[in-house]
Amino acid sequence: MSAEYEGAIGIDLGTTYSCVGVWESERVEIIANEQGNRTTPSYVAFSDAERLIGDAAKNQAAMNPKNTVFDAKRLIGRRFDDADVQADMKNWPFTIIDQNEKPFIQVESEGETKSFSAQEISSMVLIKMKEIAEAKIGKKVSKAVVTVPAYFNDSQRQATKDAGVIAGLEVLRIINEPTAAAIAYGLDANDKSERNVLIYDLGGGTFDVSLLTISGGVFAVKATAGNTHLGGEDFDNTLVNHFVQEIKRKHKKDITGDARALRRLRSASERAKRTLSSLTQTTVEVDSLFDGVDFQSNITRAKFEEINSAAFQGTIEPVERVLKDAKIDKKKVDEIVLVGGSTRIPKIQSLLQDLFDGKELNKSINPDEAVAYGAAVQAAVLTNQAGNEKTQDLLLLDVVPLSLGVEMQGGIMAVVVPRNSPIPCQKSKVFTTAADNQTTVTFPVYEGERLMTKENNLLGEFSLSGLIPAPRGTPELLCTFDLDANGILKVTAQDKTTGRKADVTISNSTRLSAADIERMVEDAAKNAESDKEREAVVQAKQD
Numbered sequence: 359m360s361a362e363y364e365g366a367i368g369i370d371l372g373t374t375y376s377c378v379g380v381w382e383s384e385r386v387e388i389i390a391n392e393q394g395n396r397t398t399p400s401y402v403a404f405s406d407a408e409r410l411i412g413d414a415a416k417n418q419a420a421m422n423p424k425n426t427v428f429d430a431k432r433l434i435g436r437r438f439d440d441a442d443v444q445a446d447m448k449n450w451p452f453t454i455i456d457q458n459e460k461p462f463i464q465v466e467s468e469g470e471t472k473s474f475s476a477q478e479i480s481s482m483v484l485i486k487m488k489e490i491a492e493a494k495i496g497k498k499v500s501k502a503v504v505t506v507p508a509y510f511n512d513s514q515r516q517a518t519k520d521a522g523v524i525a526g527l528e529v530l531r532i533i534n535e536p537t538a539a540a541i542a543y544g545l546d547a548n549d550k551s552e553r554n555v556l557i558y559d560l561g562g563g564t565f566d567v568s569l570l571t572i573s574g575g576v577f578a579v580k581a582t583a584g585n586t587h588l589g590g591e592d593f594d595n596t597l598v599n600h601f602v603q604e605i606k607r608k609h610k611k612d613i614t615g616d617a618r619a620l621r622r623l624r625s626a627s628e629r630a631k632r633t634l635s636s637l638t639q640t641t642v643e644v645d646s647l648f649d650g651v652d653f654q655s656n657i658t659r660a661k662f663e664e665i666n667s668a669a670f671q672g673t674i675e676p677v678e679r680v681l682k683d684a685k686i687d688k689k690k691v692d693e694i695v696l697v698g699g700s701t702r703i704p705k706i707q708s709l710l711q712d713l714f715d716g717k718e719l720n721k722s723i724n725p726d727e728a729v730a731y732g733a734a735v736q737a738a739v740l741t742n743q744a745g746n747e748k749t750q751d752l753l754l755l756d757v758v759p760l761s762l763g764v765e766m767q768g769g770i771m772a773v774v775v776p777r778n779s780p781i782p783c784q785k786s787k788v789f790t791t792a793a794d795n796q797t798t799v800t801f802p803v804y805e806g807e808r809l810m811t812k813e814n815n816l817l818g819e820f821s822l823s824g825l826i827p828a829p830r831g832t833p834e835l836l837c838t839f840d841l842d843a844n845g846i847l848k849v850t851a852q853d854k855t856t857g858r859k860a861d862v863t864i865s866n867s868t869r870l871s872a873a874d875i876e877r878m879v880e881d882a883a884k885n886a887e888s889d890k891e892r893e894a895v896v897q898a899k900q901d
Contacts, residue, residue: 365743366501366530367491368733370538371480371518373431373563373589375699376400377727378487379734380495384746386734388727389494391486397726398490401428402482404467409889411486420625423451423617425465430483432563432587433461433476434521435514442587449595451617477517477870478878481524485886488527502527503737505729507564508534509584509759511805512817512847519844520870524878530740532844535559536568537579537756538732539697542723544572545735545748553692554580556680558710559729560673561698563589567676569684569691575751581683581778582759583676588669590631590700596665597627597657601642604655611648619648634659635702663705670705674713683778688714695720697728755780762839762847765802765811767792774839777807781845786838789851795827799835803849803862820862822851 368386370377375397379388391398393413403415403426410418419426429450436443438456447454453464455473462473484504491499504527506518515532522529536557543555552573559566566584570577601623605611613619626642633640639658647653663670681688696719700706707719723731738744739752758781763773766789774787791799800821806814825833834854841847850861870878 361497363492363495363497363499363501365741366503366737367488367499368538368730368735368737369484369487369502369504370535370727370730370733371431371484371487371504371506371521372397372400372561372729373429374400374591375562375726376483376487377730378491379727379730380491381734381738381743384744386731387494388730388734389490391490392493398483398486399428400430400480400483401426402430402479403427404465404472406469409467409482409885411482420618420621423621425452425467426621427452427463427465427474427479429563429591430463430476430479433463434480435476435511435517436461451621475870475874475878477521477524477875478882480518480521481878481882482885484521484525484527485882488525500526500528501530501737501741503531503533503733503740504529505533505535505538505733507559507584507586508536508566508568508579508582508756509564509586511586511760511815512845513815514586515845517870519846520875523875524882526879526882531736532846533733533736533754534566534568534579534582534756534845535561535564535729536566536582536697537570537577537754538730538736539695539723539728540568540570540572540577541732541735541752541754542728543693543695543720544577545732545752547572550574554686554690555693555695556677556691557695557697558673558677558701559584559697560700560706561589562700563587563591565589565673565676565698567673567680569680569686575748576753576755578755578780579757579778580686581680582757583679583683584759585672585676588672589698592669593631593662593666593700593703594624594628596669597631597662598624600657600661600665601627601653601655605648605653609648609651611651613648616648622647623653630657631662632702634662635704659704666705670703670709673706674709677710677713691717693720695723697723697725699726701725756843756845757781758783758841758845760805760815761807762803762805762817762841764789764837765804769811771804771806771809771811771814774837775841779841781841782843784838784840786836788854789835789837791825791828791830791833791835794830796830796833797825797827798823799825799833799851801837801849801851803847817847818862820849820851820860822853822858822860824856824858825853826855 398412399416401415403410438461565588568582644653757778761777762775802819804814
């Protein structure tokens, strides 16, 4: 494949499933993989002989649980000691190790022990999505728009961009999933008048709510909220735990140490969860689950709702917060649009409907494909591939999900950019020295909503030195926060007296160094080559 595709693809890089779309003949086409599926599991598996990605990886998970990696999105841009990472490690069959305070995934591959960052695992999924697109387009793809949860912080966004680089993709833009879904909803809407649209996006691992005002081709996000660690996987986990307890009671057997049994039970639980969206009860059956015992258990929808009630209820508070932040009364919301596979759960729908006094929910877009659809539209616009009147006026005005600021004396957060500020943006604040004759000032940069910085997320820090000694409080130091369209931050400080400057593009400690990324790009290219060679061998055998 030598010809280069001039456009760009849209990729929804999901926690559990990913999806890819491309703009062709004036519309978006969601591209099916080689199995004919329009979504691909975000799974990577390693064995003695090969590396599998997607359906092939997920299908062999029960046979090879320790070397089948999923949920990389729950690790990306996080530190090893992050509370969510520590909690997740209890549920994962694969091993997470601490490498320079970053979580790395350890697997046995081709007879040796290897460790990969979440960025590398995500890049493998991105390569798979790129190959799916290339097979359809018939040309080499090198550009993409990739989506992230709206509530992803700076380090998670930056790390996702790095995953794209490792995959050999030029990531033209990182866009927020609910905003992408809003494009899918709003592009084809016939009503061109201004309307308030709430996007409720509950996926496999993350939850976002965004409130937008859509008017013609202008999509303006007014407020966003969410939880980067809540989704369908958590509902699977509660089901698995429910059955594990039942096995303890009935069979006096603890299967928590048996990775293969847990994987098989998880697959059955996931199927049961899906069935309970259309039926009020179902039976979970797993042959020879442990010690030759066939496991069978009935589960009702009511029981499923009961064991997940706290999690389900937890999705309502962010909706209320978004309405409050956007200063919009719930009666003024014109459409409530459902996105993400977990919005098929009846209880989720009824809780949301109750909050809006019984208002009908909008199910007009495909919850699994809407995000990739919107990303593909944005990709076409950015590469000038889209020529129709629907897309030519498209303008996305997004917001920053968390407040950004600097730590002051006493560990207090001085907010420079309040949450829900429109991006791109530039905001400044004047700071000064805390001691007499101070010649250097350090600026620790944080994001979060708490008054004390220790409860917020440290993004990085930098120092401005060479200040002229003066009584404390005399120097005027102008600190400027510059957010680009991807929501990625650059901070500068300038001494107003001397004009001296220092700056930092936030490269949080969870980020990979340039050298790391370069090495990973080379590894990815090598792996892609050996994967292709193996594929050719397999193909030859089949022919």
